[in-house]
Amino acid sequence: MHILTLAIKSMLNRKFTIALTIFSIALSIMLLLGVERLRNDARESFANTISGTDLIVGARSGPVQLLLYSVFRIGNPTNNISWKSYEEIKDQRLVAWTVPLSLGDSHHGFRVLGTNLDYFRHYHYGGGLALEFAKGAPFADVYDAVIGADVAKELNYNLGQEVVLAHGTGEVSFVRHDDKPFRIVGILSKTGTPVDRTVHVSLEGIEAIHTGWENGAPRPGAHIDAEQARQINLQPKTITAALVGLKSRLAAFRVQRFINEYPKEPLLAALPGVALQELWDTMAIAQQVLLAISVLVVLVGISGMMTAMLTSLNERRREMAVLRSVGARPWHIFILFVGEAGAVMSIASAVGVAALYVTQLIARPIIQTQLGLFLPIHSPSTHEFMLIAAAVGAGLLVGLIPAYRAYRYSLSDGMTIRL
Amino acid sequence: MSIETDAIKIQNLSFHWRMGDAAVLDLPELHIKRGERVFIKGASGSGKSTLLSLIGGVLLPQSGTVSVLDQRLNELSSAKRDSFRAEHIGFIFQMFNLIPYLPVIDNVLLPCRFSQRRKHNIEKRGFTLKDEAVRLLEHLDLSTEMLQRSVTELSVGQQQRVAAARALIGGPELVIADEPTSALDADRRSGFLQLLLKECFEQDTTLVFVSHDSALEPQFDRGIQLADINRAIN
Numbered sequence: 022m023h024i025l026t027l028a029i030k031s032m033l034n035r036k037f038t039i040a041l042t043i044f045s046i047a048l049s050i051m052l053l054l055g056v057e058r059l060r061n062d063a064r065e066s067f068a069n070t071i072s073g074t075d076l077i078v079g080a081r082s083g084p085v086q087l088l089l090y091s092v093f094r095i096g097n098p099t100n101n102i103s104w105k106s107y108e109e110i111k112d113q114r115l116v117a118w119t120v121p122l123s124l125g126d127s128h129h130g131f132r133v134l135g136t137n138l139d140y141f142r143h144y145h146y147g148g149g150l151a152l153e154f155a156k157g158a159p160f161a162d163v164y165d166a167v168i169g170a171d172v173a174k175e176l177n178y179n180l181g182q183e184v185v186l187a188h189g190t191g192e193v194s195f196v197r198h199d200d201k202p203f204r205i206v207g208i209l210s211k212t213g214t215p216v217d218r219t220v221h222v223s224l225e226g227i228e229a230i231h232t233g234w235e236n237g238a239p240r241p242g243a244h245i246d247a248e249q250a251r252q253i254n255l256q257p258k259t260i261t262a263a264l265v266g267l268k269s270r271l272a273a274f275r276v277q278r279f280i281n282e283y284p285k286e287p288l289l290a291a292l293p294g295v296a297l298q299e300l301w302d303t304m305a306i307a308q309q310v311l312l313a314i315s316v317l318v319v320l321v322g323i324s325g326m327m328t329a330m331l332t333s334l335n336e337r338r339r340e341m342a343v344l345r346s347v348g349a350r351p352w353h354i355f356i357l358f359v360g361e362a363g364a365v366m367s368i369a370s371a372v373g374v375a376a377l378y379v380t381q382l383i384a385r386p387i388i389q390t391q392l393g394l395f396l397p398i399h400s401p402s403t404h405e406f407m408l409i410a411a412a413v414g415a416g417l418l419v420g421l422i423p424a425y426r427a428y429r430y431s432l433s434d435g436m437t438i439r440l
Numbered sequence: 441m442s443i444e445t446d447a448i449k450i451q452n453l454s455f456h457w458r459m460g461d462a463a464v465l466d467l468p469e470l471h472i473k474r475g476e477r478v479f480i481k482g483a484s485g486s487g488k489s490t491l492l493s494l495i496g497g498v499l500l501p502q503s504g505t506v507s508v509l510d511q512r513l514n515e516l517s518s519a520k521r522d523s524f525r526a527e528h529i530g531f532i533f534q535m536f537n538l539i540p541y542l543p544v545i546d547n548v549l550l551p552c553r554f555s556q557r558r559k560h561n562i563e564k565r566g567f568t569l570k571d572e573a574v575r576l577l578e579h580l581d582l583s584t585e586m587l588q589r590s591v592t593e594l595s596v597g598q599q600q601r602v603a604a605a606r607a608l609i610g611g612p613e614l615v616i617a618d619e620p621t622s623a624l625d626a627d628r629r630s631g632f633l634q635l636l637l638k639e640c641f642e643q644d645t646t647l648v649f650v651s652h653d654s655a656l657e658p659q660f661d662r663g664i665q666l667a668d669i670n671r672a673i674n
Contacts, residue, residue: 023553027542034541339536345498346533347606348526348554350519435498436531437489 024353028360031340035333042326043369049322050373050412053315054405055380060308061404062396067297070214071264073145075273076290078102078110078280079262084291085300091122091262092293094132094215097190098124101259106286110265113279115272118143120264123227123257126198127190131172133220135227135257141167143266146214156180157207163225163251167207169217180205184220186230196239198230201247213397225255265290319412323419326365330358330423338430346436354431355424362420366413374401374409446507447614447646448472448495453504454672455490464490466672467504470664474509474613477640477647479657482666488650491666492618495648496529497521509613526555530607530645532636534619537603538591545587548573548605551612558610576605579642580635597628604636614646621651633659 032039071092079087080100089095111119120143123135134140141152141159157180160167168178178184182205188196203222211217229250233240245253267273273292280290341354381398388396401409450470456463465487472478482488493499494506497513498521506513509528513521530551538547549569552559562572574584580601591599600620607615617636621629633656640647649660657663 027539027553030541030546031539340539343533343537343539344550345522346496346525346531347551348522350522353554435493436496436533437493 024349024356025360027344028357029364031337031357032361032364038329038333039365042322042329043365043372045325046319046322046365046369046416047372047376049315049319050370050409051376051380053319053408053412054373054377054401056311056315057405057408058377058381059396060312061402064301066213066396067301069147071144071146071293071297072148072150073143073266074264074293075267075270076265076277076280077262077293077296078107078265078288078290081287081289084289084296085303087262087289087291088293088296088300090124091264092215094124094134094219098261101261102263102288103286104256104258104260106283106288107260107263109283110263110280113276115267115269115276116265117268118266120144121224121257121260122262122264123224123259124261125190126186126188126227126230128172128184128186128220129176131169131176131218131220132190132215133186133222133227135222135224135260137224140221144216144264146212146216150212152212152216153210155208155210157205160206160221160223160226162204162206163223163229163255164201164203164247165206165223165226166203167209167221168205169209169219169221170211171217172220173208178205178208180208186220186222200244201230201250224257224260228255228257320415322369323366323412323416326362326416327419327422330361330420331426334423334427334430337427338434341427341431342434342436345431345434349431351428351431355428358424358427359417359420362416362424363413366416366420369416370409370413445473446471447474447476447509448648449505449507450494451505453494453501453506455487455494455499455501463672465494465501465670467491467669468671470669472646472648474646475644477637477661478649479660479663480648480650480666481652481654481657481663482650483652486666487670487672488666489618492531492616492648492650495616496531497525523555526551527557528613530609530612530615532600532603532607532615532617532620535596535599535623537606538599540590540592542591543588544577544582544591544594544602545570545573547591547602548577548609550606552610555610558612561611562609572609573605576608576639577602579639580605581631596623597632600624600632601635604632604639608639608643608645611643612645614648615640617647617649619651620649621653621656629653629656 077087077091079091080098080102082099086096090098107119107121110116118139120139121136124132126133138159145151155170157167166184172178183202184205185197185199185202188198203226209216229247232250232253233245265276267276277290277292280288344354378398381396385396385398448470450467453465453467454463455465480488490499494501495508497508497516500514511524516524539550542550552562552569559569562569574587577584577586582598582601586594591602594602600623603620621632624632637647637659
């Protein structure tokens with residue numbers, strides 16, 4: 022089609038303004054796709070974090086909070102639950118398995134989780150996948166540690182290395198358990214969940230490093246060294262939370278009621294699926310606002326294009342008159358403008374998608390560390406193609422306005438060159 | 441088919457811009473024979489641009505007929521008039537004739553993008569489009585090095601000659617020139633006119649040349665004063 026080559030040559034003649042227009046629309050499309058991707062992938066990443074667990078049990082707070090600190094390792098628990106309560110839940114007839122979780126320490130910003138061997142057996146993620154060891158084996162000794170894939174990668178740790186845990190969960194901690202170092206005996210395979218960023222030790226290990234402590238600080242003059250600690254009873258008195266698997270999912274509500282009405286201690290049992298949904302719903306409005314803003318930004322970009330085209334219209338009236346004199350029909354002029362809008366939108370979409378991938382490559386590790394979200398880099402989905410198509414469609418639609426004006430001009434001006 | 445020899449035949453033409461406005465053009469009769477090279481003298485405001493738009497089929501008269509090459513233009517749809525114009529008429533304007541973003545060669549070949557006939561006219565004679573463009577440009581005293589050059593680098597005189605080559609390419613029967621020399625100085629003016637007349641003669645093209653400068657008139661077969669024939673001004 023000759024008229025489209027004319028459109029492209031005309032655009033090349035105005036490459037600076039056109040490039041600016043393309044740049045702003047490309048940015049807006051990148052933003053739109055980025056927000057959509059974040060929404061979908063974050064949801065998937067959340068949903069994939071835990072599976073197979075029927076109930077999460079913790080001190081009484083809210084289900085979302087419980088989910089956040091026990092599974093996502095975000096925030097801190099309000100209270101602990103007693104070992105006695107845990108044992109009682111474990112012994113319920115309908116309960117198949119339980120996994121105790123004890124949180125509160127860290128290692129270079131990575132959370133430390135005290136648990137037992139049931140964790141490696143029963144914690145499932147991503148729709149039923151079990152944890153796997155890339156190297157080594159589960160902890161066997163009090164001072165053994167199993168680290169997640171990201172911990173190993175970022176701190177460059179290997180089997181046999183000794184690590185010192187720090188008290189508290191901050192990035193920088195001044196109280197370190199340096200008298201009782203742990204030895205790395207296992208490194209887990211990558212899971213794309215917070216497990217990758219966790220240092221796992223036994224409950225006894227957690228108990229051992231806190232012997233002689235009171236109210237979150239070592240009691241003066243009561244120091245017990247690592248070997249002495251082995252001798253004392255390391256049975257924990259409290260844990261942070263527990264994962265519970267049932268013999269039948271149908272029993273979930275009954276067991277949940279039993280725990281929620283447990284008379285000796287205020288406890289909360291949350292259904293992970295419901296809590297995930299609730300967590301997601303709390304973010305729904307923010308997400309929708311974000312989406313609405315990014316759609317608006319695309320519209321701003323498109324109206325910028327329209328403004329540029331309308332401004333160029335006057336100086337292009339001569340060009341239009343000349344084209345008419347050599348036999349161009351008004352609809353040729355129309356196509357010339359719509360073609361320009363189409364070309365701008367297509368190029369901008371391509372640039373926007375490319376920029377999105379570049380940004381994702383750069384931002385992915387940062388988002389993983391800062392937000393605990395695991396965003397995979399994948400090819401554009403059908404949904405994203407539809408969004409792009411919608412943006413291009415909107416651009417073409419808006420392009421009809423200057424095109425129609427040019428069409429009117431070329432009808433009324435004819436071959437008369439107006440300046 | 442009748443043995444008409446008129447390139448342009450206008451009868452009882454009346455044109456006004458809006459309903460109720462006075463007529464801008466009121467021509468009882470105008471004949472221009474095929475192969476004739478006619479000078480139409482008209483001051484600005486005498487309706488000459490309107491006349492050329494009517495001949496080009498961009499405008500239609502409210503009454504009367506305009507026939508170009510035996511085709512009554514008001515019998516054609518606007519799309520047909522557009523393609524009729526592309527096939528049979530070449531235009532040269534006062535200035536800014538060229539598309540600034542196309543190189544010389546593409547400007548010259550522009551009519552061949554819109555008219556198959558003019559393209560075939562060249563190919564029928566065994567030339568490529570480029571050959572023909574080069575031939576015309578050489579005839580109009582433009583060197584072939586200019587082919588790929590941007591038209592904005594050319595002088596006004598060179599631009600007008602490129603415009604003339606574009607009007608003539610593919611051998612349209614009629615060339616309409618609207619003040620093509622008014623932006624040129626005296627020397628270049630007669631040079632340009634001679635090249636244009638010579639080329640029209642060689643291609644046997646009818647030329648309608650509109651200008652306010654009666655000094656050019658003697659070089660034409662015939663001169664017409666628009667004011668004399670347009671009753672709307674009198």
